[in-house]
Structure formats: structure tokens, C-alpha cells
Amino acid sequence: MSLILIRQKARKLHAMTRRQRLGSLTAPVVLAFFYVFSIKQFPHLREMLHALFAFALAWSIAGLYFLNRRAWSGEMPADAGFSTGLEFCRREIERLLDHFRRVLLWSFAPLLLAIVTLVMALAIAAGSGLFPKAIPFMTLAVVWLAAYLCIRARQQRELQRELDELRETESDNGR
Amino acid sequence: MGGVEAISTAHPSQGDFYEDAVEKYGSSLERLASAYEADPEKRRDLSQEIHFQLWRSFERYDRRCSLRTWTYRVAHHVAASYVMRQRRIFSTLVSLEELETLPDKDEGELAAARRINLGRLSTLIRRLKPLDRQVIISWLEGMDAASIGEITGLSPPNVAVRVNRIKNILTRRFNRGGAYAE
Numbered sequence: 001m002s003l004i005l006i007r008q009k010a011r012k013l014h015a016m017t018r019r020q021r022l023g024s025l026t027a028p029v030v031l032a033f034f035y036v037f038s039i040k041q042f043p044h045l046r047e048m049l050h051a052l053f054a055f056a057l058a059w060s061i062a063g064l065y066f067l068n069r070r071a072w073s074g075e076m077p078a079d080a081g082f083s084t085g086l087e088f089c090r091r092e093i094e095r096l097l098d099h100f101r102r103v104l105l106w107s108f109a110p111l112l113l114a115i116v117t118l119v120m121a122l123a124i125a126a127g128s129g130l131f132p133k134a135i136p137f138m139t140l141a142v143v144w145l146a147a148y149l150c151i152r153a154r155q156q157r158e159l160q161r162e163l164d165e166l167r168e169t170e171s172d173n174g175r
Numbered sequence: 176m177g178g179v180e181a182i183s184t185a186h187p188s189q190g191d192f193y194e195d196a197v198e199k200y201g202s203s204l205e206r207l208a209s210a211y212e213a214d215p216e217k218r219r220d221l222s223q224e225i226h227f228q229l230w231r232s233f234e235r236y237d238r239r240c241s242l243r244t245w246t247y248r249v250a251h252h253v254a255a256s257y258v259m260r261q262r263r264i265f266s267t268l269v270s271l272e273e274l275e276t277l278p279d280k281d282e283g284e285l286a287a288a289r290r291i292n293l294g295r296l297s298t299l300i301r302r303l304k305p306l307d308r309q310v311i312i313s314w315l316e317g318m319d320a321a322s323i324g325e326i327t328g329l330s331p332p333n334v335a336v337r338v339n340r341i342k343n344i345l346t347r348r349f350n351r352g353g354a355y356a357e
Contacts, residue, residue: 009227076228079235080252081245084328085309088252092259162304169306173330 024067027107028060034114041130042121052117056110063106086173090166097159100152108148115141192233196246197226203316204229204250210300210312211254212261221257228253244325247313251326255305299345310334311341 035053039046080088119141122134197204204225212218232249240248300311306327313323320331320338329337 005223006227006230009223013227076232076249076252076256078231080228081232081236081249082239083248083252085248085251085255085306085326086328088248089255089305092256096259166306169329169333173328173333 021068024064024107027111028057028064031057031060031110031114034118038118038121042125045121045124049117049121053114056113056117059113060107060110063102063110066106067102086166086170090163090170093159093163093166097156097163100156100159104152112145115145189230189233189236192236192242193230196229196233196242200243200246204246206316207247207250207254207312210297210308211258213297213301217261221254224257225250225253240325244322247326251305251309251312255309258305296345296349299348303341307337307341310337311345314338314342 031053035049035057038049038053042049083091119134119138122131122138125131205222208218208222208225212221229246229249232245236242236245300308303311306329309327310323310329313326318326320334323329323334323338324331327334
């Protein structure tokens with residue numbers, strides 16, 4: 001592999017990391033959209049909405065820091081050759097599990113709070129005629145939330161099982 | 176990532192180590208990439224990634240282990256990381272026990288169409304978890320239990336047990352598949 005190709009690969013990896021960072025902006029952007037939409041549609045609930053959405057937005061913005069601070073980018077440390085396959089796989093799975101947990105806490109949870117707030121506002125303002133129109137959105141939101149949680153839970157279980165196996169192998173090795 | 180910066184401040188022997196490794200193990204690295212990725216385009220990407228990370232890693236190489244061990248460790252790490260990244264929602268890797276009892280998806284028409292035995296073996300290997308894959312790929316490269324142990328971190332007896340189990344399972348499944356193909 002020539003130096004030119006190596007430079008190209010480095011640029012590609014840089015771009016990939018940038019894209020991942022940009023991707024983490026999705027939750028705050030969606031949240032801000034819900035915020036503006038709710039304030040416009042339900043001015044009489046302004047106070048409650050301000051408090052809940054501001055909290056969710058602050059939570060998700062703080063999440064940007066925590067998510068990007070130890071992002072699971074799949075990028076390998078230069079000294080990886082010092083670790084054996086067993087150590088490396090265990091650490092990677094631990095990092096991946098930790099990443100999933102942080103995504104749930106810092107990205108998914110604030111979004112969930114925003115959706116619940118929006119649905120609550122729609123339910124309170126049921127008389128305004130917006131509620132029946134919002135039923136498809138609410139159904140979609142509930143299906144999405146349930147599917148996301150199921151898939152994540154399944155991935156978490158699988159990774160945890162793999163991690164337990166690797167730890168067991170490590171302790172077998174030590175005997 | 177310090178990849179680009181590292182090029183200008185690289186240790187003088189970084190390139191030499193890399194060239195040496197590619198000269199000695201270049202073809203093994205290609206085989207290793209194909210044991211992790213079936214799609215030719217993605218395999219090319221994986222192979223480039225392996226070379227890039229290998230080149231990067233030699234900045235820290237201090238001969239504490241042999242060039243071969245280092246090269247294979249880094250290559251397997253990159254590939255294992257790639258498998259974890261690429262892991263799709265419904266695609267799961269299987270343990271040895273599961274592989275043994277799993278119904279063969281290649282049975283029937285697909286198996287009949289698949290005439291290249293090496294391809295079938297690679298398909299089975301690609302379903303293994305990274306550590307088992309590392310063991311069997313290294314064994315197929317002709318390494319002994321001690322060398323495989325150095326790369327994977329498993330003790331030599333543990334390596335021997337795993338190699339035997341994987342070999343037996345693959346042989347049984349391979350023969351079963353062969354009967355369909357005939």
C-alpha cells in the first residue's frame with residue numbers, strides 16, 4: 001500500500017469520524033423541532049412545555065459532549081498490536097456496550113421525553129381537533145420507540161453473552 | 176485520528192517494518208480479509224484498512240513479539256472491529272455449539288449451485304465469532320498452537336481444543352453440504 005493510498009485512507013477515516021459526530025446532532029435537532037412546533041401549536045401550555053422541552057434539550061446537548069467524548073468509532077489505537085485477540089475482542093465489546101448505554105441515556109432518553117411531552121400536549125388539547133390528526137404520528141412514534149428498544153435490548157443481550165463467554169475463556173486460560 | 180500527522184513524524188523503521196511484513200505476509204493478509212468479508216468491494220476496503228492500521232501500528236512496534244505475531248494480531252483486530260461495526264441488526268454470529276446445530280441455510284438450491292468447496296468453507300468460517308475465526312484462520316495458515324496462542328491470547332491447550340472442535344464441526348457440516356451438492 002503506497003503512501004498516497006495511506007493518506008487517502010486517513011482522509012476517509014477522518015471523514016467517517018466527522019459524519020459520526022454530525023449524526024449525533026440528530027437528537028437535539030429533532031428535539032428543537034418538536035419544541036418549536038409544540039410552542040406554536042399549544043400556546044396555552046407554554047409554561048409546562050418550556051420547562052419540559054428546555055430540560056430535554058439541555059439533556060440532549062449535554063449528551064453531545066458525553067457521546068463524543070468517548071465515541072465508539074471503530075478506530076484502532078496504534079498500540080493494539082500489544083494486546084492479544086482475546087483482550088482486544090473483550091475490550092471492543094465492552095466499549096460497544098458502553099457506547100450503546102450512553103446512546104440510550106444521552107440521546108434516546110431526551111428524545112423519549114420530548115415525544116412523551118408532545119403526546120401529552122396533544123392529549124391535553126384534545127378539544128382543539130389536532131388530536132385525531134396526530135393519531136398516525138403517535139402510532140408511528142410508539143411503534144418506533146418499541147422497535148428501537150427491542151432491537152437495542154436484543155443487541156445488548158447478545159453482546160453481554162459474548163462478553164461473558166470471553167471473560168470465562170480468560171479465566172479458563174488463567175487456571 | 177493522527178494518521179496524516181503520523182506520516183510526517185514517523186519512526187524511521189516504521190516503513191521498513193511495514194514493507195517487511197507485507198512482503199512476508201501480504202498474501203496471508205489477503206486470505207485473512209476474505210475470511211472476514213465475502214463481498215469483493217467491501218473486502219478491498221477491509222484489506223486497505225488492515226494495511227493502513229498495520230502501517231500505523233508499526234510506529235509503536237518494539238520487537239517485544241515477532242513481526243508475524245504483531246502483523247496477525249493487528250490484522251485480526253482490524254477485522255474483528257470491522258465485523259462488529261458491520262454487524263447488522265438481524266445478522267448474528269454464532270458460537271461453536273450453535274454452528275453445530277444450526278440448519279444450513281445453503282442447503283438445497285444454493286448449495287447445489289455452489290461448486291467451489293473453498294467458498295463453502297469460507298462461508299462457514301465467516302459465521303464464527305471473531306476469536307474462533309482467528310483460531311481457525313491461523314491454523315489454516317499452518318501455525319502451531321503456541322503461535323496461535325500468542326496471537327489470540329489463548330493458552331496452547333485451549334487452542335488445541337478449539338482447533339479440534341472447529342475442525343470437527345466444519346468437517347461434519349462440510350460433508351453434509353457435500354452430500355447435497357453431489
